[in-house]
Amino acid sequence: MIYELQIALAIGAALFGVGLYGALSQTNLVMIIMGVELILAAALVNLVAFWRYLHPEVIPAQMFVLIIMAVMAVEMAVGFGIAIARFRSRGSVEMEEARELKG
Amino acid sequence: MSLILLVLLAPLAGAVLILSLRKFSEVTALAAIGISFAAAYGLLIAGFGGATSQLVLPGLPEMPLRLLATPLTALFSALVATVATFVLLYAVGYMRTDPEKPRFFATMLLFVTAMQALVLSGDWITMLAGWELIGFSSYLLIGFWYRRTGVASAATRAFIYTRSADLGLYIGIFVLIGASGTTEISATLTTTGPAAVIAGLLLLIAAIGKSAQVPLQDWLQRAMAGPTPVSALLHSATLVAAGAILLIRVAPMLPNEALLATGLVGGVTAVVAGLTALGERDLKRMLAASTSSQYGLMLVAIGAGVPIAALLHLIAHAAIKSSLFLGAGVFQHDRESTDFDALAGSGRARPKIFAAFTISALALAGIPPLAGFFSKDAIIAATLEAPGVIWLLPLALAGTVLTGAYMARALGLLWRGNAGSPAGNVVWMGTGIGVLVALVVVLGAGFAPLEKLLEAELGASILAMALGLGAALIGLTLGWFVPMPRLLGPVRPWAQRGFVVAGGFDALLLRPAMMIAQGCEALERRLYNGVLKFGRLNLVLGVFTRKSDERGIDAAIFAFVARTVAAGRKVRLLQSGFIHKQMGLTIIGTGVIIALLLVAPLFS
Amino acid sequence: MTIQVFFLAFFGGAAVWFGVVVFRTHSMVRSALALLFSQTAIGGMFLVMQAEFLGVLQIMMMATEMSVMAIFMVMFMMDPGGMGAMDMTHQKRLSLWAGAVGFAVALAAVVLGQWGPVALEVPSAEAQIEMLGIELMERSMFIFQSAGLTILTAMVAATMVALAPLKHGGKDDL
Numbered sequence: 001m002i003y004e005l006q007i008a009l010a011i012g013a014a015l016f017g018v019g020l021y022g023a024l025s026q027t028n029l030v031m032i033i034m035g036v037e038l039i040l041a042a043a044l045v046n047l048v049a050f051w052r053y054l055h056p057e058v059i060p061a062q063m064f065v066l067i068i069m070a071v072m073a074v075e076m077a078v079g080f081g082i083a084i085a086r087f088r089s090r091g092s093v094e095m096e097e098a099r100e101l102k103g
Numbered sequence: 104m105s106l107i108l109l110v111l112l113a114p115l116a117g118a119v120l121i122l123s124l125r126k127f128s129e130v131t132a133l134a135a136i137g138i139s140f141a142a143a144y145g146l147l148i149a150g151f152g153g154a155t156s157q158l159v160l161p162g163l164p165e166m167p168l169r170l171l172a173t174p175l176t177a178l179f180s181a182l183v184a185t186v187a188t189f190v191l192l193y194a195v196g197y198m199r200t201d202p203e204k205p206r207f208f209a210t211m212l213l214f215v216t217a218m219q220a221l222v223l224s225g226d227w228i229t230m231l232a233g234w235e236l237i238g239f240s241s242y243l244l245i246g247f248w249y250r251r252t253g254v255a256s257a258a259t260r261a262f263i264y265t266r267s268a269d270l271g272l273y274i275g276i277f278v279l280i281g282a283s284g285t286t287e288i289s290a291t292l293t294t295t296g297p298a299a300v301i302a303g304l305l306l307l308i309a310a311i312g313k314s315a316q317v318p319l320q321d322w323l324q325r326a327m328a329g330p331t332p333v334s335a336l337l338h339s340a341t342l343v344a345a346g347a348i349l350l351i352r353v354a355p356m357l358p359n360e361a362l363l364a365t366g367l368v369g370g371v372t373a374v375v376a377g378l379t380a381l382g383e384r385d386l387k388r389m390l391a392a393s394t395s396s397q398y399g400l401m402l403v404a405i406g407a408g409v410p411i412a413a414l415l416h417l418i419a420h421a422a423i424k425s426s427l428f429l430g431a432g433v434f435q436h437d438r439e440s441t442d443f444d445a446l447a448g449s450g451r452a453r454p455k456i457f458a459a460f461t462i463s464a465l466a467l468a469g470i471p472p473l474a475g476f477f478s479k480d481a482i483i484a485a486t487l488e489a490p491g492v493i494w495l496l497p498l499a500l501a502g503t504v505l506t507g508a509y510m511a512r513a514l515g516l517l518w519r520g521n522a523g524s525p526a527g528n529v530v531w532m533g534t535g536i537g538v539l540v541a542l543v544v545v546l547g548a549g550f551a552p553l554e555k556l557l558e559a560e561l562g563a564s565i566l567a568m569a570l571g572l573g574a575a576l577i578g579l580t581l582g583w584f585v586p587m588p589r590l591l592g593p594v595r596p597w598a599q600r601g602f603v604v605a606g607g608f609d610a611l612l613l614r615p616a617m618m619i620a621q622g623c624e625a626l627e628r629r630l631y632n633g634v635l636k637f638g639r640l641n642l643v644l645g646v647f648t649r650k651s652d653e654r655g656i657d658a659a660i661f662a663f664v665a666r667t668v669a670a671g672r673k674v675r676l677l678q679s680g681f682i683h684k685q686m687g688l689t690i691i692g693t694g695v696i697i698a699l700l701l702v703a704p705l706f707s
Numbered sequence: 708m709t710i711q712v713f714f715l716a717f718f719g720g721a722a723v724w725f726g727v728v729v730f731r732t733h734s735m736v737r738s739a740l741a742l743l744f745s746q747t748a749i750g751g752m753f754l755v756m757q758a759e760f761l762g763v764l765q766i767m768m769m770a771t772e773m774s775v776m777a778i779f780m781v782m783f784m785m786d787p788g789g790m791g792a793m794d795m796t797h798q799k800r801l802s803l804w805a806g807a808v809g810f811a812v813a814l815a816a817v818v819l820g821q822w823g824p825v826a827l828e829v830p831s832a833e834a835q836i837e838m839l840g841i842e843l844m845e846r847s848m849f850i851f852q853s854a855g856l857t858i859l860t861a862m863v864a865a866t867m868v869a870l871a872p873l874k875h876g877g878k879d880d881l
Binding site: 071080 | 711712714716717720722723726727730738739742746749752753757758760761765768772775776780781782783795796797798799801802803805806807809810813814817818822823825826828829830835838839842843846850851854857860861864865866867869871872875
């Protein structure tokens, strides 16, 4: 209890860092999505830690977590739909080859 | 009032018509001058009835233009109209074969208009305008045959000499207007004191110029380069009369000093010009010198204090001299020259014209009952009564003697010699001469009514009549019998050169005037070049502006555009199309915003 | 308390370690599985922090999702097995820096922040569920309804995007 909050928040910070590294450094679209998943998970960890250690009687915090989880799922679904479409048209989902929006 | 307008506008309209149509010039001229003649005599008859009419036209503020028809001015007007009519009649025949007739008649009509304006003027401005215009028309008419050698320079000389004396008129008028505060002539004649003396002397200078008195008598002889009708009209009866007319009109104002000066100038001129006339070898030049001499006698009369005598002599002289000139013109027509050697015997070839010539010559000398006798008599009587009788009487008598002498000489030269082949008929010219000579004969009878009209009766003086007649007869005899070199004696070389003193007016007036003119032309040329240089400078400025606009402003703008496009090209690199790069930029941007948000509270 | 701290630290460390493994391994399947374990560890953390509903939900959902993701990875990846030993990363320096800076800043905020007194009393699981249900029916009804609509739209959109283009005409009749 003494440092639990800080530990949890630190875990969340580390997850965020790793997720950020992954989202920026990967060439494949799916890997990028995985990085974004990690970032969102870090946010969830922070939220739950705040709920548990600062305001456990405020249930809307859990509501927030639920919503984020739902949105994560939807985001993945849409992301994979796009990946399929891209794979169909170009034959790969490598982001190194996706230069069509070059201006 | 409308008669005055008619007198002036008829010749003016005629001139305009001739200049615009260039045809029917003789008919138009005669019609115009006829109307003017009738109107002038209408004024004179009205004047006999004692009527005075006035025409006031708007002029400068407080200086309206007045045209006045008193008995005096109406008389002058009638005189001008008469001489003009018959000279123009004569000119129809004289200029018959000349191709530039329209210009001649138009200019003559213009001159008549100006002269009528001068004699009928009621204020100084109108008189000044008329004075200038008659000088200008004289220049145009003397130089009528400008293509002949020497004519243009003679006209220029005449114009410059008379013009130089006009300065006296200008300053005199300014003195009078300043002294009396109005431009009306009759009002200014009440000036007295030093202003009157100065004005009188200045007006005398103007009269010297216009009437060819000493020392400005030379221009009249040069003026003989023009056609003979011009000499008959301008240089015997009207233009040269302008000086005398001016002095007659201001005579009431002239104080004793001015009168004395006038008389002396007139007397000296009478003698000097008479000697010149005696020594002349050209008929027209002799008549010109004679005109100067006669006007000298008129000035003597004014100087003696009897302007009416001058007036009578003016009228008589007008008729006489114009008829003498017209006769000379007929002889010139025959022999194509006016030199006495060429004209020898031409009188014998045309007896009728010569008879008329003789009558006029005798009238001029002063033989009764011709007009000249009465006027000469009046002048000599006036000098007898004058304060300066010691000066004026001898000069007047000498003038009379010389008159007789040179006229008789002329008659002799014309008569003696070969008659040559018979000449053709001269209807127009003969008519003109005839009427004028008739006037010469009958005018003497008309002098008494004139004196009554002008309310200045002259008493008859037996002494004056005797002196005058005696002098005339002496002169005539000398002239006919004694050859000219013996008559003139030691004075002959001077007389033949026209009494030129110190290089004459050529050196005094003409050359300085021409030098000033040339200097003005050089100045103008320099100004013109300066303006051209300024224009070129502006052109250079314009080219410089254009170039700087192209190189400077356009280049700056295009460089700016180029740099913007280059910057855009560099920024384009950010738009790589790679998602990971975009995400990287997003993360960096978000980091910056968060940093700002964290730091902001420190500054609030 | 120390038990909870220990488990918290254990599950947290596992989550972080598996997260790192996701990006360090060459094999795609292993990557997906590592992510699965990471998410499960996070679910474990939730359970340790006495948010039972959320923890269970997390484990269940993430298990399903990661499986699906594994399938997709095999479908789309160039080298699913990871035997190719090709470097599949780019802009490594930037991402390393971004990750490190993000972690450092968050850590600084954690350490330097004044979080106040820590709560001791936590409602029981049943009470939490009951409160969640009431919350859902009262205040968050609108949120979930609109979220549901949005999710439906997203699903339809995703399906449409993933549909293969028609051979003839090429025009959809929707």
